[in-house]
Amino acid sequence: MVLMVIGGLLTTLAFFMAFYTARVQGFGTIVSEVPLDTSFALAPPNLQPTDGIAYERPWLSQKIFYFHVPVAEASFLVFSIAALFAVLFLLRKDKKYDTRSRIAMETAFVFVVATMITGVLWTRASWGVWWDWEPRLTTYFIMMVLMVAYFVVRNSVGDEERAATYAAVFCIIAWVDAPLSFIITRLIPSSHPVVFRSGMDTTNLIPFIIAQLGMLMIGYAIYVLRATEEDMRERLDILKEGLEDY
Amino acid sequence: MTPSQSTESIPTDVLALDVHDLSRTFGVRKALDKVSFELAQHQFLSIFGPNGAGKTTLLRVLATLTPPSAGSDVKVLGYDVVKDAFALREHIGLISHNPLLYPDLTADENLQFFAQLYGIPSSKERIDELLDAVELTHRKLDIVRTFSRGMTQRLSLARTLLSSPELIFLDEPYSGLDPHASDILDSLIEGIRDKHTFVMVSHDLEHGLEMCSHALILARGKVVLFEERASLDTEAFRSTYRDTVGLGVS
Amino acid sequence: MASAKRQISSFEQFKAILRKDIVMELRTKEMLTSMGLYAVLVLIIYYVALSQAGQGFDVSRIAGGLLLLAIVFTSMLGLNRSLVHEQDQGCLEALLLSPVDRPVIFFGKAVGNLIFLILVQIFVVPLFYFIFLSGSGAQSGPWWMLALALLVGSIGIAGIGTFLATMSVNTTGKDFILAIMFIPLIFPLLLVIVAALTAVITADPGYVQTYWTMLGIALGYDAIMIAVAFALYEFILGA
Numbered sequence: 001m002v003l004m005v006i007g008g009l010l011t012t013l014a015f016f017m018a019f020y021t022a023r024v025q026g027f028g029t030i031v032s033e034v035p036l037d038t039s040f041a042l043a044p045p046n047l048q049p050t051d052g053i054a055y056e057r058p059w060l061s062q063k064i065f066y067f068h069v070p071v072a073e074a075s076f077l078v079f080s081i082a083a084l085f086a087v088l089f090l091l092r093k094d095k096k097y098d099t100r101s102r103i104a105m106e107t108a109f110v111f112v113v114a115t116m117i118t119g120v121l122w123t124r125a126s127w128g129v130w131w132d133w134e135p136r137l138t139t140y141f142i143m144m145v146l147m148v149a150y151f152v153v154r155n156s157v158g159d160e161e162r163a164a165t166y167a168a169v170f171c172i173i174a175w176v177d178a179p180l181s182f183i184i185t186r187l188i189p190s191s192h193p194v195v196f197r198s199g200m201d202t203t204n205l206i207p208f209i210i211a212q213l214g215m216l217m218i219g220y221a222i223y224v225l226r227a228t229e230e231d232m233r234e235r236l237d238i239l240k241e242g243l244e245d246y
Numbered sequence: 247m248t249p250s251q252s253t254e255s256i257p258t259d260v261l262a263l264d265v266h267d268l269s270r271t272f273g274v275r276k277a278l279d280k281v282s283f284e285l286a287q288h289q290f291l292s293i294f295g296p297n298g299a300g301k302t303t304l305l306r307v308l309a310t311l312t313p314p315s316a317g318s319d320v321k322v323l324g325y326d327v328v329k330d331a332f333a334l335r336e337h338i339g340l341i342s343h344n345p346l347l348y349p350d351l352t353a354d355e356n357l358q359f360f361a362q363l364y365g366i367p368s369s370k371e372r373i374d375e376l377l378d379a380v381e382l383t384h385r386k387l388d389i390v391r392t393f394s395r396g397m398t399q400r401l402s403l404a405r406t407l408l409s410s411p412e413l414i415f416l417d418e419p420y421s422g423l424d425p426h427a428s429d430i431l432d433s434l435i436e437g438i439r440d441k442h443t444f445v446m447v448s449h450d451l452e453h454g455l456e457m458c459s460h461a462l463i464l465a466r467g468k469v470v471l472f473e474e475r476a477s478l479d480t481e482a483f484r485s486t487y488r489d490t491v492g493l494g495v496s
Numbered sequence: 497m498a499s500a501k502r503q504i505s506s507f508e509q510f511k512a513i514l515r516k517d518i519v520m521e522l523r524t525k526e527m528l529t530s531m532g533l534y535a536v537l538v539l540i541i542y543y544v545a546l547s548q549a550g551q552g553f554d555v556s557r558i559a560g561g562l563l564l565l566a567i568v569f570t571s572m573l574g575l576n577r578s579l580v581h582e583q584d585q586g587c588l589e590a591l592l593l594s595p596v597d598r599p600v601i602f603f604g605k606a607v608g609n610l611i612f613l614i615l616v617q618i619f620v621v622p623l624f625y626f627i628f629l630s631g632s633g634a635q636s637g638p639w640w641m642l643a644l645a646l647l648v649g650s651i652g653i654a655g656i657g658t659f660l661a662t663m664s665v666n667t668t669g670k671d672f673i674l675a676i677m678f679i680p681l682i683f684p685l686l687l688v689i690v691a692a693l694t695a696v697i698t699a700d701p702g703y704v705q706t707y708w709t710m711l712g713i714a715l716g717y718d719a720i721m722i723a724v725a726f727a728l729y730e731f732i733l734g735a
Contacts, residue, residue, distance in 0.1 A: 090731050093315070095273035145680040152676055156667040161272040165735035166663045169728045170677060173659075176724050177681050180717060184684035187713060188691045189706055237274045311592055313734060335595040336502070344586030350520045362512035363594040365504035389523075405590075 007217030010210050068118035070212040072140065074219050075111030076178075078104050079143070083175035086168035098164040099234075101171060102154070103226040107219055109147045115140050135185040142181050146174040256323050256337065256412055262287045262443040263308065266319040270303055270312070270467075277303040278314070279467040285460060287323075287412070290444040292458035294451065294487060300467040301447045302417065308445065309415050310334055323412055336364065339411035343421040345398045346405065349391040353382060353401055356390060357408060364409040376404040380434060396427025403434055416446035420453060432457070451487065455480070465490035506600050513591075513604030518611070520581065527574045527612055534573055535620040538566040539627060546628075555628050556636070560693030563624050564649065564686060568679075570620070571613055571650075575657040576674055578609050579665040588733075598730045602658065610654035617646055629697070637696040641707060645696065648711055649689040652718040656682055659725035662732050681721070688714045 082104035089097035119140060123132045131137070153170055157163035263285040270278040278300045285291050295301045306312040308322055310331040320327045325334035340346070347356045354373065361369035377383045380400040390398060399419065406414060416435075420428045435444070435457070448454040455461065461478060463471040463486060471486050521527055542562055546555065582588040582605075591601055621642070629636070636642075657678060664674040692710035695703040 090728075093272075093313070142680050142683050145676075149676040149680060153663070153667065153673060156669055156673050158668070159735075160275065162666065162735040164272075165731055166666075169663070169731055172728060173681065173721070173724050176720065177684070180720065181684040184687055184713060184717070188687050188710070189695075234273065241274050309593060311589065311734075332595055332597070335593060336504075338593065340590070340593050342586055342589070344589070346586045346590035348516065348520060348581070348587055349585060350524050350581075351516065355516070355519060359512055359516045360590070360594065363509050363591070363596055365502045365508065367502060409594075 007214045007219075007221055010214030010217065012214075066207055066211045067215075068115060068122055070208070070215040071111050071118065072115040072136070073212065074215040075108050075115055075140075075143075077216070078108040078111060078219050078223070079147075079175060079178070082108055083172050086171040086175075089164065089168045090172075093161075095164070098168065099230050100227065101168060103223055103230065105147060105150055105171065106226060107222045109144070109151075110222065111215075111219060112140060112144045112147060116144060133185075135182060138185045139178065139182040143174075143178050146178065150174065256287075258287055260287065260324040261285065261321070262289065262323055262413055263291070263445070264319075264321040264324075265308075268304070268307065268318045268320050269315045270300075270307060270318075271315050276467045278307070281464075281467070281469050283462060283469060283472045285443070285445075287443050288440060290439060290457055290459045291446065291462060292454035292460070293445065293447045293462045293464060294454060295464035296490060299464040299490070301464055303467075304464065305415055305417055305445065305447050309338060309340055336409065337412045338415065339406035339409060339413070340415045340417065341399075341402050341406050341419045342417040343419065345390070345402050347390050347398065347401060350389060352387050352389055353377065353393075354386045356401070357405060360405050360408055366408060369408075372408065373404075376407055379407075380404045394427075395422050396424065396430065399423060399427065399431055400434065403431065407438070411442065413443045413445065416444060416448075418448060419446070420448070420450060428453075451484075455483070463487055463490055504595055506597055509596050510600050510604050510607075513601065514608050514611075517578070517581075517605070517608035521612065527577050528615060530577070531570045531574045531612070531616045532619055535566050535570045535616060536623070538569060539620075539624060542566075542628070556697045557694065559624075559629055559697050561690045562628070563621065563646075563693060564690050566620060566624065567613070567617060567646070567649070568653065568682070568686065570616060571609075571653050571657060572671070572674055572678060574612055574616070575609060575654075575661040575678075576664065576670055578605060578612075578658070579661040580670070583665045592733060598733055599726055601733070602726060602729045605662075606654050606658040609658050610650055613650045613654055614647070617650065621646065637699045637703060637707070641696045642693060645689055645692040645707070645711060645714075648714045648718065649685060652682060652685045652714070652721065655718065655722040655725060659729060659732075662729070685714060685717050685721075688717070 082101045085097045085101035085104060088094075089101055116137075119137050120130055123134065123137065124130050150167060150170055154163050154167045157166055261284050263283065265284070266282050268278055268281040269276065281300075281304065293301050293304065303312065307314050307318075307320060307327060310322075310327050313328055314320055322334055323337050325331075325337075327334065348359070351359065354377075357373045357376070358369065361373065366372060374383070377386055380403055382397060382401055382404070385393065385397065390401065393401065419431065423431065444457075446454060446457065455475070459475050461471070461473055461475060461483065462469060463483075470490050471483070473483075546553070549555075582591070592598075657674075660677045660681070661674055664670050664677065667673045688710045692707050692714065695706040695710065
């Protein structure tokens, strides 16, 4: 609970820092020589589009960056944890690993959805379209579908243990698949510009790191909360089971 | 992948079933809870119990289809069901309420297929011999889909005997059989009963008691009763069974 | 009933599983007819979809994608069928009870599915070409390059599909569950195969280079995913 609050505070802090102290800098396809302060302002003329793509609100696309990237990174990290617990479950067949893997998947799913939302806003602001089959967005879209599939598979198997096993197996193969789909979407011939990154200023790096930390804490807090809940439910089940004997 | 190996017959003094603290749990659900018993070879064990007592799970663990939980020590014909599962599979067979046969293959093709899986030498002669024993020689080249339930079950027996298993599991073998067909199956099993060990799961109390040499009642994953048929008081057995069934219903 | 020496060989078992599937299919022709007809239906829908595209529309740009799409949808039909056969009468249990290594079952079923998929393609691909591409005047590359790309794609489809279908047959709503697992997982493979197919069909300058790169990636994907499926198959069967 405390972590949730701290995480929330940190991301909010990063949010304000992003608007007030960070400067627009060369991310994405925009490269600017002079750092500019653009907080709550329209894009300066020298950042206006020159190559036909509409950069209506470069500052917005810049600000979203501080949430989009941390949340995306956190989602993959949590997904990895889910896969790790899935492997443990298959090896030990202990229900507690399955529960953890499932909760981690839930958390990862929340993050992936957040990534999708911020990602869509970003493409709108930065490229002038709502959706673009850009490698990262595509990968996250696929990851989101894979996670939906994970829960669908789980709920479509009657036997509890079999459901857990199938879910674990699917979690692992999906985890292997996700980076492959990222690599491959970048490798196929396409007309999209490859998004590159330049270095970050300290002023920009600080809110970025703070946002990242905040996201991780929120993720961890969601995970812990759900784990406590599941733990309680399990204890209740034990009590119920005990009552049935008599 | 697999080293080619030949089947060695199992010494008669090895226990057919040597089960110690067999548990199978998932979370709070205990399908099997510290089940322990022993059974010598060439015996006939009947396992009784209400629905959800863990009978099928017990059978599946013994037949290497499901692994037991950690800490269980289960040996079948001297083989550990986890570590030696592969070797054990050559010595066991299963007759289930499901025919376990491909309906679109002929009787002969079905038996050929399983003979190949078990690497049985001179399989043609063996198949003819078995089809003769279950009185299906005249249907050898017919598709199994056209068989009656009783015929399918006889073919199922032939399929199981193909590999001459020392231990045969019977999972509700009578379900869906008419009295005549089930009599035939009985007499076929009776004819080979000295040469194999049988473990049967059944709802049919009368039938199961009649056939068995040992009886076991399972309730909520625990062994309630395990006794030799000879020393069993039928009335006491019935009342125990009624009690456990009542338990399962509540 | 003393048995003589038994020779258990994985390769013989693999052949037995494969032969059994082929004999069964040749007898019922269930999978091949349903897959073939389904593919024809998809082609009809393609015609409807493209009917208003107009004269200047260059079909060859999207032909690779359309072709692969037809194959993916058709394959799902067969994959489910092939595992339902095993599940129906409890035959899978009999297989698991016999001294067969689990990977042998996987490869036996997967190779069987691959063969059926190829047979369907032998019928569908020329038909597709005849209907959509013969009049377009596209100067496509050699046909064996198309065939090779389709083969590499089919290997991945059959391998991953067999793996997933083994799970989906035990779920409620088999077909849908297979689809929702299958499509996102093979998404990357579909992308590269479509890129390779399109490269050959359009035959733009330098297409050979693109083609081989894409094929290499597809092979890498097949290898990784089939290795993972192979490693996890035992867990599915044990559940």
